Amino acid sequence: xxxxxxxxxxxRTFRVRxxxxxxxxxxxxxxxxxxxxxxxxxxxxVGESGxxxxxxxxxxxxxxxxxxxxxxxxxQRLSTLDRRARARLIQPVFQDPFASLNPRRRxxxxxxxxxxxxxxxxxxQIAGRVxxxxxxxxxxxxxxxxxxxxxxxxxxxxxxxxRALVLRPRIVICDEPTSxxxxxxxxxxxxxxxxxxxxxxxxxxFISHNLxxxxxxxxxxxxxxxGRIVERNVAGTLFRAPKHPYTKALLASVLTPEPGLGVPDVxxxxxxxxxxxxxxxxxxxxxxPVAQPRCATQTPLAVAGAECLLLEGAGTP
Amino acid sequence: xxxxLLDIQGLRVEFGDTAAVRGASFTVARxxxxxxVGESGxxxxxxxxxxxxxLARGARRSADCLTFAGKDLxxxxxxxxxxxxxxxxxxxFQEPMTSLNPAYxxxxxxxxxxxxxxxxxxxxxxxxxxxxxxxxxxxAPGMRLGQFPHQLSGGLRQRVMIAMALMCDPELLIADEPxxxxxxTVQVQILRLLAELQRDLGLAILLITHDxxxxxxxxxxxxxxxxxxxxxxxxxxxxxxxxSHPYTRGLLDCVPVPxxxxxxxxxxxxxxxxxxxxxxxxxxxxxxxxxxxxxxxAGTVPRQHAGNAHEFLCRLPPGWAATGQAx
Numbered sequence: 001x002x003x004x005x006x007x008x009x010x011x012r013t014f015r016v017r018x019x020x021x022x023x024x025x026x027x028x029x030x031x032x033x034x035x036x037x038x039x040x041x042x043x044x045x046v047g048e049s050g051x052x053x054x055x056x057x058x059x060x061x062x063x064x065x066x067x068x069x070x071x072x073x074x075x076q077r078l079s080t081l082d083r084r085a086r087a088r089l090i091q092p093v094f095q096d097p098f099a100s101l102n103p104r105r106r107x108x109x110x111x112x113x114x115x116x117x118x119x120x121x122x123x124x125q126i127a128g129r130v131x132x133x134x135x136x137x138x139x140x141x142x143x144x145x146x147x148x149x150x151x152x153x154x155x156x157x158x159x160x161x162x163r164a165l166v167l168r169p170r171i172v173i174c175d176e177p178t179s180x181x182x183x184x185x186x187x188x189x190x191x192x193x194x195x196x197x198x199x200x201x202x203x204x205x206f207i208s209h210n211l212x213x214x215x216x217x218x219x220x221x222x223x224x225x226x227g228r229i230v231e232r233n234v235a236g237t238l239f240r241a242p243k244h245p246y247t248k249a250l251l252a253s254v255l256t257p258e259p260g261l262g263v264p265d266v267x268x269x270x271x272x273x274x275x276x277x278x279x280x281x282x283x284x285x286x287x288x289p290v291a292q293p294r295c296a297t298q299t300p301l302a303v304a305g306a307e308c309l310l311l312e313g314a315g316t317p
Numbered sequence: 318x319x320x321x322l323l324d325i326q327g328l329r330v331e332f333g334d335t336a337a338v339r340g341a342s343f344t345v346a347r348x349x350x351x352x353x354v355g356e357s358g359x360x361x362x363x364x365x366x367x368x369x370x371x372l373a374r375g376a377r378r379s380a381d382c383l384t385f386a387g388k389d390l391x392x393x394x395x396x397x398x399x400x401x402x403x404x405x406x407x408x409x410f411q412e413p414m415t416s417l418n419p420a421y422x423x424x425x426x427x428x429x430x431x432x433x434x435x436x437x438x439x440x441x442x443x444x445x446x447x448x449x450x451x452x453x454x455x456x457a458p459g460m461r462l463g464q465f466p467h468q469l470s471g472g473l474r475q476r477v478m479i480a481m482a483l484m485c486d487p488e489l490l491i492a493d494e495p496x497x498x499x500x501x502t503v504q505v506q507i508l509r510l511l512a513e514l515q516r517d518l519g520l521a522i523l524l525i526t527h528d529x530x531x532x533x534x535x536x537x538x539x540x541x542x543x544x545x546x547x548x549x550x551x552x553x554x555x556x557x558x559x560x561s562h563p564y565t566r567g568l569l570d571c572v573p574v575p576x577x578x579x580x581x582x583x584x585x586x587x588x589x590x591x592x593x594x595x596x597x598x599x600x601x602x603x604x605x606x607x608x609x610x611x612x613x614x615a616g617t618v619p620r621q622h623a624g625n626a627h628e629f630l631c632r633l634p635p636g637w638a639a640t641g642q643a644x
Contacts, residue, residue: 048500152590182356182527187571187586209501212573216584239575253501255530256574259553263508263534272470
């Protein structure tokens with residue numbers, strides 16, 4: 001079966017200038033990333049800020065062209081699709097429902113926008129589909145008449161979801177969809193997303209820095225570090241038996257509400273990852289609590305889904 | 318239990334026609350970490366600002382009692398408060414970039430705190446600043462003193478804020494969401510640092526957070542706030558073992574915990590959103606979202622004592638959850 005998303009050797013770089021007269025520097029935000037996501041799956045993408053997860057999402061959405069490599073959506077190359085065709089296949093839900101909705105438009109107009117942009121759809125049909133979609137995400141017709149400022153954060157995120165789904169796309173890219181929300185509202189939105197996926201047979205790429213959230217929603221998890229996916233596995237396996245030291249550290253950093261356990265020492269030290277200055281060898285070695293001398297020189301290859309030299313058979317000298 | 322360093326009784330804060338804090342009471346003992354937990358708009362940050370005397374103009378503050386180390390804060394004017402702030406009580410905020418001055422170096426900002434409260438030479442103040450930067454785990458403190466805030470990462474900035482708060486050996490540190498803007502791996506480092514400083518310096522910490530995971534791991538005592546009131550207060554282990562206010566129970570159900578809920582099952586959630594409360598509002602602020610609400614909830618809500626310094630604000634009696642009396 002054709003995967004919903006297939007990413008092949010994707011690379012995206014940015015040029016930035018450091019200071020007014022500084023030299024141009026190259027930032028490798030996404031570095032030779034390949035993966036595929038089967039239809040109906042939920043791939044959780046986790047990693048710290050600056051690891052390239054949002055850049056990857058923007059390339060897959062077609063908002064940024066790749067520097068190298070390609071993205072296939074339902075078997076079609078993204079670069080061959082025009083904006084309208086892309087919008088019918090793949091839609092985003094972003095983090096901040098305060099910034100991603102036009103404050104001067106009524107909710108029903110915001111949700112109708114993707115249909116209007118397609119062109120040629122009769123306005124009565126548009127109104128019908130908007131009403132249906134608003135009801136589907138738990139908003140009333142009366143709320144459809146309001147402006148974004150009159151809604152709470154959770155309600156705005158429902159609007160963003162309605163707008164993403166009104167074209168009946170196959171794939172939704174959720175970039176930190178609940179990070180700006182309170183926990184009680186986060187749970188409502190996560191439950192809504194899960195229900196919609198089941199009912200509409202959607203495929204999600206779900207980006208989050210919160211591993212507990214990813215564990216709850218994802219069927220597969222990819223861990224990103226400095227532009228590369230350093231570990232990828234079925235969610236249950238990755239959470240039960242993480243292989244990469246970075247995945248282990250991320251999991252150890254999850255503070256579950258269990259009193260008496262204290263704050264763990266994850267042993268990462270205070271060197272921070274800098275995408276403008278990617279270390280040679282294994283890019284994680286300056287922070288790795290179990291790094292060996294060879295990790296500074298040898299580049300690890302993926303073994304059983306994880307890129308670490310210490311895993312059996314990898315990079316034997 | 319040791320003497321209360323900070324004692325707040327019946328604190329009320331109103332902005333225009335909104336009641337942000339409605340009779341909140343809590344105490345922080347010397348050397349303890351007291352966490353205030355709640356969702357946005359529940360009044361937790363406003364309570365902290367009210368203690369520090371940092372409320373925005375136009376806010377009305379009143380309280381039955383507001384004392385710090387035996388001193389009545391209600392009787393102090395702005396000038397007298399500014400002598401305490403940064404000296405015996407210090408505060409750190411969520412986003413260190415907005416609380417550090419971008420135009421001054423780390424060293425000059427840290428030194429100013431010290432010379433302002435303690436006098437002495439700038440040189441002596443810079444020496445102390447360098448020592449404290451080392452204490453909070455910053456390597457090459459001498460170099461950092463000459464840097465500007467934008468040259469530091471988020472985690473480093475928060476360490477600088479903590480070091481600056483410690484310049485005058487405060488007895489109380491108020492930390493408002495100190496790790497919310499940080500990555501999870503940096504968050505655990507900052508929380509470990511706070512716990513360690515508290516142990517070594519005997520610091521009392523009032524920590525404000527929305528994250529029950531943080532509460533469980535570092536608090537000695539927890540107060541849960543909702544709609545401007547402390548709805549439940551207990552020693553940490555007791556609160557998690559026997560959450561008694563329906564809001565606390567709902568909040569705990571909402572938190573995704575690896576392995577708690579089977580994949581595909583729904584998370585617990587609380588319907589509706591936090592209401593906006595007007596000064597004339599009476600009764601339980603949670604009743605519109607509560608599955609146990611009854612007509613009496615619109616009247617005065619009793620404070621239930623469940624023993625072991627565990628209190629909650631609800632019509633339901635202690636132990637209702639265990640015995641199924643929630644009819």
